[in-house]
Amino acid sequence: MATTTSKFGSGKRESHDAARFYGLSIYENDLRKLMEEILAAEPPQERAVPPRPLEEWADRIYCASSEAMDAVPDASVGLAFTSPPYNAGKEYDLDLSMGEYLALIRRVGQEVYRVLKPGGRYVVNIANLGRKPYIPLHAYFYLIHSLVGFQPAGEVIWQKGRGMNGSCAWGSWMSAKAPRLRDIHEYLLVFVKGEFSRADRGESDIGREEFMESTLSVWEISPESARKVGHPAPFPVELAERVIKLYSYTSDVILDPFAGSGTTCVAAARTGRPYVGYDISREYCQLAESRLKEVSR
Numbered sequence: 294m295a296t297t298t299s300k301f302g303s304g305k306r307e308s309h310d311a312a313r314f315y316g317l318s319i320y321e322n323d324l325r326k327l328m329e330e331i332l333a334a335e336p337p338q339e340r341a342v343p344p345r346p347l348e349e350w351a352d353r354i355y356c357a358s359s360e361a362m363d364a365v366p367d368a369s370v371g372l373a374f375t376s377p378p379y380n381a382g383k384e385y386d387l388d389l390s391m392g393e394y395l396a397l398i399r400r401v402g403q404e405v406y407r408v409l410k411p412g413g414r415y416v417v418n419i420a421n422l423g424r425k426p427y428i429p430l431h432a433y434f435y436l437i438h439s440l441v442g443f444q445p446a447g448e449v450i451w452q453k454g455r456g457m458n459g460s461c462a463w464g465s466w467m468s469a470k471a472p473r474l475r476d477i478h479e480y481l482l483v484f485v486k487g488e489f490s491r492a493d494r495g496e497s498d499i500g501r502e503e504f505m506e507s508t509l510s511v512w513e514i515s516p517e518s519a520r521k522v523g524h525p526a527p528f529p530v531e532l533a534e535r536v537i538k539l540y541s542y543t544s545d546v547i548l549d550p551f552a553g554s555g556t557t558c559v560a561a562a563r564t565g566r567p568y569v570g571y572d573i574s575r576e577y578c579q580l581a582e583s584r585l586k587e588v589s590r
């Protein structure tokens with residue numbers, strides 16, 4: 294996730310334009326005030342959407358905010374997988390304060406909770422930001438999703454390959470003065486709604502070796518090229534397929550509330566599952582639709 298002035302950043306986080314990055318509103322918060330603000334905030338408004346036949350709402354990309362997923366009935370989705378906007382200077386980011394940003398994540402989290410089946414999982418791909426100070430977004434995401442009602446069920450370290458970070462932002466070269474860590478990983482936080490086991494039964498399509506590999510907490514998968522996909526921050530289809538095959542039945546609807554270029558939906562279609570994607574950008578919704586057309590060909 295580059296915080297860069299170019300659309301398809303290099304993935305070197307804030308190194309490209311540090312002054313702009315550290316000037317973002319997320320950097321204005323002090324942690325104590327932030328926690329107080331989060332805990333004092335009113336919970337988002339609850340919604341209810343009655344059941345509808347699947348063909349009326351699934352296999353679609355909705356160009357709308359996932360804060361109100363009115364097309365998706367309650368308890369109708371088996372798995373949600375997403376990577377949210379990071380509010381860190383991408384062209385689709387709004388420069389919200391950390392409190393405002395986490396309130397958005399909470400509103401979307403609450404909608405995901407509503408549409409998930411009991412025992413359904415919400416898997417969130419997130420990376421931490423910056424160094425001065427380091428922003429442990431993943432820690433904030435645990436807090437926010439616990440407030441929504443989710444239970445944490447595990448965490449995957451997505452290792453993007455040792456050679457994948459060409460960053461030279463080591464702070465002080467071979468000196469203890471101010472050495473900086475250069476991240477080669479992101480997180481997949483696994484949340485469940487209610488019970489830790491699915492209340493309903495269904496078919497799985499994961500093989501023995503795949504299951505053995507996917508249940509390990511470190512996954513080594515190369516990142517996707519932003520330029521190739523045409524979106525500033527896509528994750529690889531392979532990552533989405535792995536999550537889908539581990540955490541969903543073959544008949545489950547797969548949701549991505551921040552669909553971007555539609556990678557989760559592409560992976561769902563490739564594994565024969567119905568999907569739903571939401572994104573506020575018309576450009577990315579069109580990109581997702583054209584990628585999905587390629588799958589059905």
Ligand SMILES: C[S@@+](CC[C@H](N)C(=O)[O-])C[C@H]1O[C@@H](n2cnc3c(N)ncnc32)[C@H](O)[C@@H]1O
Binds near residue numbers: 358554
């Ligand atoms: C990190 S990107 C997702 C990338 C995606 N995983 C992919 O592989 O292409 C986050 C996306 O969230 C979208 N977004 C931001 N705010 C949103 C909202 N309120 N509702 C739905 N989508 C939103 C942005 O337009 C952006 O495409």
